[in-house]
Amino acid sequence: MIDLLGYAAFFTSSALIFALITLGLNLQWGQTGLFNVGIAGFVAIGAYTSAILTTPEAADRIGGFDWPILAGWVAAALITAAAAAFTGFATLRLKSDYLAITTFGVAVVVQLIALNAQSLTGGPFGVAFIPRPFAHLQDQPALFNFINLGVIAAVTIAVYLALEHLSRSPWGRVLKALREDERAAISLGKSARSYRIQAFAAGGAVMGLAGAVQAHFIGFIAPNGYLPTLTFQVWAMLMVGGSGSNKGAILGSIVVWAIWVGAGAFSAAVVPGDWQARAASLQIVAIGVMLCLILLWRPQGFFGPHGLFGKRRS
Amino acid sequence: MNLQFIVDGLISGSLIGLGAIGITLTYAILRFSNFAHGDFMAWGAYGTLSVVAAIGALVGTTTPIGALSFGWPLILAAIIGMALTACLALALDWLLFARLRDRGQSIIVVMASFGASMALRSLLEFIFTSSPNYFSRGIQMAIPMGFGVRITPDQMVMLATTVILVTAMHLFMSRSQTGREMRAYSQNPALARVVGIDTARVVRATWIIGAALACAAGIMVGILVQIRPLMGLDLLLPMFAAAILGGIGSVPGAVLGGLIIGLSEAAAVQLIGAEWRAAIAFAILMAVLLVRPMGLFGRAER
Numbered sequence: 001m002i003d004l005l006g007y008a009a010f011f012t013s014s015a016l017i018f019a020l021i022t023l024g025l026n027l028q029w030g031q032t033g034l035f036n037v038g039i040a041g042f043v044a045i046g047a048y049t050s051a052i053l054t055t056p057e058a059a060d061r062i063g064g065f066d067w068p069i070l071a072g073w074v075a076a077a078l079i080t081a082a083a084a085a086f087t088g089f090a091t092l093r094l095k096s097d098y099l100a101i102t103t104f105g106v107a108v109v110v111q112l113i114a115l116n117a118q119s120l121t122g123g124p125f126g127v128a129f130i131p132r133p134f135a136h137l138q139d140q141p142a143l144f145n146f147i148n149l150g151v152i153a154a155v156t157i158a159v160y161l162a163l164e165h166l167s168r169s170p171w172g173r174v175l176k177a178l179r180e181d182e183r184a185a186i187s188l189g190k191s192a193r194s195y196r197i198q199a200f201a202a203g204g205a206v207m208g209l210a211g212a213v214q215a216h217f218i219g220f221i222a223p224n225g226y227l228p229t230l231t232f233q234v235w236a237m238l239m240v241g242g243s244g245s246n247k248g249a250i251l252g253s254i255v256v257w258a259i260w261v262g263a264g265a266f267s268a269a270v271v272p273g274d275w276q277a278r279a280a281s282l283q284i285v286a287i288g289v290m291l292c293l294i295l296l297w298r299p300q301g302f303f304g305p306h307g308l309f310g311k312r313r314s
Numbered sequence: 315m316n317l318q319f320i321v322d323g324l325i326s327g328s329l330i331g332l333g334a335i336g337i338t339l340t341y342a343i344l345r346f347s348n349f350a351h352g353d354f355m356a357w358g359a360y361g362t363l364s365v366v367a368a369i370g371a372l373v374g375t376t377t378p379i380g381a382l383s384f385g386w387p388l389i390l391a392a393i394i395g396m397a398l399t400a401c402l403a404l405a406l407d408w409l410l411f412a413r414l415r416d417r418g419q420s421i422i423v424v425m426a427s428f429g430a431s432m433a434l435r436s437l438l439e440f441i442f443t444s445s446p447n448y449f450s451r452g453i454q455m456a457i458p459m460g461f462g463v464r465i466t467p468d469q470m471v472m473l474a475t476t477v478i479l480v481t482a483m484h485l486f487m488s489r490s491q492t493g494r495e496m497r498a499y500s501q502n503p504a505l506a507r508v509v510g511i512d513t514a515r516v517v518r519a520t521w522i523i524g525a526a527l528a529c530a531a532g533i534m535v536g537i538l539v540q541i542r543p544l545m546g547l548d549l550l551l552p553m554f555a556a557a558i559l560g561g562i563g564s565v566p567g568a569v570l571g572g573l574i575i576g577l578s579e580a581a582a583v584q585l586i587g588a589e590w591r592a593a594i595a596f597a598i599l600m601a602v603l604l605v606r607p608m609g610l611f612g613r614a615e616r
Binding site: 295 | 347554590598
């Protein structure tokens with residue numbers, strides 16, 4: 001029973017971390033219409049920033065500054081926001097495709113740095129011994145799991161409330177105006193480019209924070225945790241949830257993560273060993289097809305305000 | 315510094331350039347950046363590999379042509395592979411892109427291409443596994459060309475094929491009726507429709523040309539390096555960078571952009587190390603976007 005509860009806590013924690021990333025993407029795509037295909041890169045920037053700052057001193061790489069965890073998280077959000085702001089600065093005066101291509105490039109380069117800048121990132125072996133919150137409780141696994149879940153849930157709720165507040169604030173209304181009628185908003189003296197850069201940076205900050213929270217939840221990071229599959233999962237989560245809705249983003253993350261984990265467990269139990277890798281690729285094919293089908297038939301998603309379970313637009 | 319990097323750069327640059335032609339045409343005519351273009355390359359290479367295997371099973375082993383690593387089955391298979399890749403692109407357009415394009419939000423089409431790319435790539439991994447395949451396992455002797463430069467017969471033939479394909483593309487775009495229609499449509503779709511240009515035909519031609527050239531580039535990567543499901547993904551960023559550097563819509567620009575990126579990558583391999591190769595395309599992309607976003611031969615975006 002305790003085992004099952006422990007697993008439930010672990011599952012929910014992982015799903016909520018995805019929910020955080022998806023909330024960041026929702027600010028960028030759902031509320032502002034900015035297409036980011038480099039999510040994995042931005043999450044990795046946050047994870048590595050916090051890991052390098054908070055780990056105890058290590059002989060074989062720069063970093064290990066032994067900062068408090070919270071300071072690492074704040075730094076992760078700030079650094080990722082800066083990277084996102086620069087990406088936006090370079091591309092947001094151009095057509096939206098350029099942003100997509102550039103974010104794709106960001107993910108490639110971050111992956112490259114994670115793999116090759118061994119003295120900073122630990123190379124392919126990554127960074128270990130990332131301090132976990134409430135580590136002194138580690139000898140009581142059940143309690144430890146639940147406290148971790150509590151920390152992650154608290155961060156998710158805080159980010160959710162902040163984003164809800166933001167979307168209702170004057171700032172959020174400008175984003176909405178830019179999305180609905182760009183020319184009218186510009187004629188009222190709002191700089192489309194500047195607001196978009198801000199939104200992209202804020203979304204990036206949330207992704208970076210999510211990356212840091214995940215790094216401290218697992219205690220270990222390596223480059224292969226930030227492959228394009230991650231970007232892809234987060235997109236599926238937002239599209240299932242319904243882009244534009246923060247609630248939808250969270251629900252979509254939990255549902256898609258449950259499907260993903262369930263399919264993984266199913267294929268691990270049913271598929272013979274030498275076919276496991278192939279079954280894993282089929283899992284990605286399924287998500288890709290699902291994404292395309294949603295785009296074709298249900299672009300508003302399932303859990304947003306216009307979804308199956310939401311209120312109808314009055 | 316060893317001059318060998320010029321040969322290496324020209325070869326990888328021409329592969330990037332061939333792929334970038336499809337990207338630049340898709341962008342100029344269908345108005346979206348196709349993230350699945352790299353996967354056309356990989357599918358083309360695997361399709362050709364399968365046809366070669368089928369021919370091999372029917373005819374038995376064949377002798378390679380001259381000093382090359384491949385014989386006539388590969389040339390025949392390449393033509394079939396190009397046709398198959400074109401069919402794949404047309405099918406994907408019919409199933410997915412055309413429907414979303416009609417709704418008028420180009421960024422949704424980009425997203426669909428991203429989803430399709432992930433599905434196509436993983437499907438290749440499912441069918442062929444992620445371990446690399448080869449058209450031929452033989453090792454070719456490189457011929458010394460002087461100045462410390464060496465080139466294999468395969469590489470020479472690939473360079474010549476690229477020159478032929480690019481010249482043919484240029485003549486097609488500038489001389490043929492379809493090419494002129496494509497250019498007209500890319501400059502002003504509304505006006506092109508008014509003067510009676512068949513939009514569906516232009517769209518079809520764009521997919522066929524882009525996919526066939528992607529397949530050709532994929533086969534060349536397969537002959538010179540290896541065939542992997544991720545080969546297209548790895549070339550996607552250099553291809554985008556080449557298309558933007560050359561100026562969106564410009565075929566010569568895409569090829570020139572590809573050559574510049576190929577040569578810079580090869581130079582970077584010698585100067586800072588092979589592991590940073592993939593960052594070069596990104597650096598060039600950022601520089602172009604910050605300094606001259608319309609690229610070398612492009613028109614300003616409106």
